[in-house]
Amino acid sequence: MNRLGIREIRLASGLVLLLFVLTHLTNHALGLVSIDAMERGLGWFKLIWRNPIATTLLYGAVLVHFLLGLYALYSRRTLRMPLRELAQITLGLVLPFLLVQHVAGTRITYALTGNEATYAGVIHNLWVTSPNAGLRQGLALLVVWLHGCLGVYFWLRHRPWFSQYSTLFYTVGLLVPLLALLGFAEAGKYLTAQGYEPPPRVEAALRGPIENALYLNLGGLIAATFAARLIRSYWIRSTQIEITYASGQVALVPQGFSVLEASRSANIPHVAVCGGRGRCSTCRVRVLKGLEDQPGPTPKERATLHRIKAADNVRLACQFRPVHALTVVPVLSAGRQRLLESQSRSARGREHVITVLFCDLRAFTALSERRLPFDIVFILNRYFDVVGHAVEETGGYVDKFIGDGALAIFGLEAAAQTAAKQAIAAAIRISEGVRDINRTYASELDRPLKLAMSLHTGPAIVGEMGYGPATHLTAVGDTINTASRLEGIAKDLDAELLISEEVTKAAKLTPTGLDLQSFSMRGRKAAIAAWIVRDTEGLARIFEDAAILA
Numbered sequence: 001m002n003r004l005g006i007r008e009i010r011l012a013s014g015l016v017l018l019l020f021v022l023t024h025l026t027n028h029a030l031g032l033v034s035i036d037a038m039e040r041g042l043g044w045f046k047l048i049w050r051n052p053i054a055t056t057l058l059y060g061a062v063l064v065h066f067l068l069g070l071y072a073l074y075s076r077r078t079l080r081m082p083l084r085e086l087a088q089i090t091l092g093l094v095l096p097f098l099l100v101q102h103v104a105g106t107r108i109t110y111a112l113t114g115n116e117a118t119y120a121g122v123i124h125n126l127w128v129t130s131p132n133a134g135l136r137q138g139l140a141l142l143v144v145w146l147h148g149c150l151g152v153y154f155w156l157r158h159r160p161w162f163s164q165y166s167t168l169f170y171t172v173g174l175l176v177p178l179l180a181l182l183g184f185a186e187a188g189k190y191l192t193a194q195g196y197e198p199p200p201r202v203e204a205a206l207r208g209p210i211e212n213a214l215y216l217n218l219g220g221l222i223a224a225t226f227a228a229r230l231i232r233s234y235w236i237r238s239t240q241i242e243i244t245y246a247s248g249q250v251a252l253v254p255q256g257f258s259v260l261e262a263s264r265s266a267n268i269p270h271v272a273v274c275g276g277r278g279r280c281s282t283c284r285v286r287v288l289k290g291l292e293d294q295p296g297p298t299p300k301e302r303a304t305l306h307r308i309k310a311a312d313n314v315r316l317a318c319q320f321r322p323v324h325a326l327t328v329v330p331v332l333s334a335g336r337q338r339l340l341e342s343q344s345r346s347a348r349g350r351e352h353v354i355t356v357l358f359c360d361l362r363a364f365t366a367l368s369e370r371r372l373p374f375d376i377v378f379i380l381n382r383y384f385d386v387v388g389h390a391v392e393e394t395g396g397y398v399d400k401f402i403g404d405g406a407l408a409i410f411g412l413e414a415a416a417q418t419a420a421k422q423a424i425a426a427a428i429r430i431s432e433g434v435r436d437i438n439r440t441y442a443s444e445l446d447r448p449l450k451l452a453m454s455l456h457t458g459p460a461i462v463g464e465m466g467y468g469p470a471t472h473l474t475a476v477g478d479t480i481n482t483a484s485r486l487e488g489i490a491k492d493l494d495a496e497l498l499i500s501e502e503v504t505k506a507a508k509l510t511p512t513g514l515d516l517q518s519f520s521m522r523g524r525k526a527a528i529a530a531w532i533v534r535d536t537e538g539l540a541r542i543f544e545d546a547a548i549l550a
């Protein structure tokens, strides 16, 4: 079973458990209505979770999730990790101990004796008879929920749409445990006021040995996991390999470390914009010596290397785990200053849905051949002025000017819908600005300046990239390449602007009177649909919404 498969199974089992917890806590929240509502809710809860299929699924998920969690803990190369991850693992290890009494007193007792626990009985016990157990149960509720929420966060945080729905997630994450605790407290107060007396329970003698056995087994498994880590680290320390960098630095690491982990363990600066997930390719290294008999790329690494058309001796440092000594040179150089800068949020890079605007002057090379350099610089600066102002005033960021072309990014801060509208508004402004230049300098120009622009929306890796003073915030990924190719198509079609359908979908705008055509592109399996704008003069009317932004 590969690592990805294990991760997916752990996630699936975690989602089953989270669903169980969600229904259980919702049942607690019914205490805000009445104890009867809680008991009726319990009837539904049992109907869902006490049939043979759900019982098998639930017990299977508990076992699989716990054991795979321990396996993940064992597999980690290092226990150094971000605080959030440490919190999730610690909560996961503490949780079973907090739940032992509750599970033994309800589900296991029922399975062994057929004695059914009622809400009134359990809450009376936790609220009146043994409040310490009640506090422990309240803590368990918070721990299980937080552990689940962190799991969902780690799973979804890099999805392009996550930031759009994050407020909803946080609201649900806060309300569910809050309402559950309030329901529990309300029911406890009600039972106290009513002088409720629970029926005597006969299974106390049975529970003691069950709880002890559970504590012992859980503790034993966790201790065995840490012991296995110790044995493994002793073993790998005795099988270290040497990674030499072209700069002369050497990292001595245990077999199984990736080249990126080796760089980090030896404090050698190494760019890794996507954080080692094999997606951005910025960590890639050229292997100068020792590539023979090394393990080949995993499917994920192969796909990324194929996407960037890497040479045979190039590997992703974050994915490549060498088995014997080798010499490498990182393709993107990272100086000490960069490493310090990489502590900043933007330098770490993040995946973000952005709208990209490419714009270029058509046939400018021909024009520049017939003018004095001074004239060319003057006209280009007027044009750059137009582009810069249009982008910045509509909320975008000018990434770079190359020759007579420009690349601008929208959505670094704004939501995807706003970003798409801002980009359309910027294209309209650029077009108007260039028409102004043409009118103002009509006598100087042999023929009017003509634009070729493109807009495309999609996920991209955004972060600080470059070297030394040439480092700046930029974006990389398929979205940028697609936008660039759309601009080339706009030139071929003699159109002023191509707007991919992704942009209008993100902007929730439907243009009228424009042609939507599909274009196939080299290196892309699926064709891309784009609206063809021959002339942007009427565009502000077509996109009235976007024009308001402009």
Ligand code: FES
Pocket: 271, 272, 273, 274, 275, 276, 277, 278, 279, 280, 281, 282, 283, 284, 304, 316, 317, 318, 319
């Ligand atoms: S860090 Fe992004 S691919 Fe390796």
